[in-house]
Amino acid sequence: MEQRLTIVTLGVSDLKKSTRFYENQFGWTKSNASNENISFFTLNGILLSLYENSELAHDAEVSANGNGFKGFTLAYNTNSEHEVDLIIKKFKEKGVKIVKEPQKAHWGGYSSYISDLDGNLWEIAFNPFLKLDEKGNVLE
Structure with a gap:
């Protein structure tokens, strides 16, 4: 496996609000690959994606429950x-x-x-x- 990272996906509670946060607070622009179910932001060679938390957990086949420090920054x-x-x-x-x-x-x-x-x-x-x-x- 090559030493690289392609996409970081954040599970979010409200995709529309979170997308607006990154657009308005960070000043970032959504990628054309975005749609009503996922938002992509092209960074310097890596994509940041926002996806509904429950859907992300479902995709990974894990529980969507969790709180506190997430263990990464x-x-x-x-x-x-x-x-x-x-x-x-x-x-x-x-x-x-x-x-x-x-x-x-x-x-x-x-x-x-x-x-x-x-x-x-x-x-x-x-x-x-x-x-x-x-x-x-x-x-x-």
Whole structure:
């Protein structure tokens, strides 16, 4: 199996509301592959998809029940601490829930966490040990 990731799918409680959240709060545009049952957002070589939680659980043949910390976070890395501050300021202005204010992180970087409508955590971070190209892709 190749070392790659194609799609990250988030199970959401209300597809229309969640789609609007990513369009309005993040400023992202849905992919043309989206339809009334699923929303796709093309990122830098990876798709983020939103799918009704109950349907996603049904597809995986697992229970849709679950709450609390999901055991993963999604990360958006920046090129500076200042950029983290600017992004979080914009999220605050849009009413996005800030879970952790921007601050120095114990691992040597600078980060903040926000939550989407379903409690999925997004880390907005500057990692001085991680080099990014102009599109935000990780350089080896």
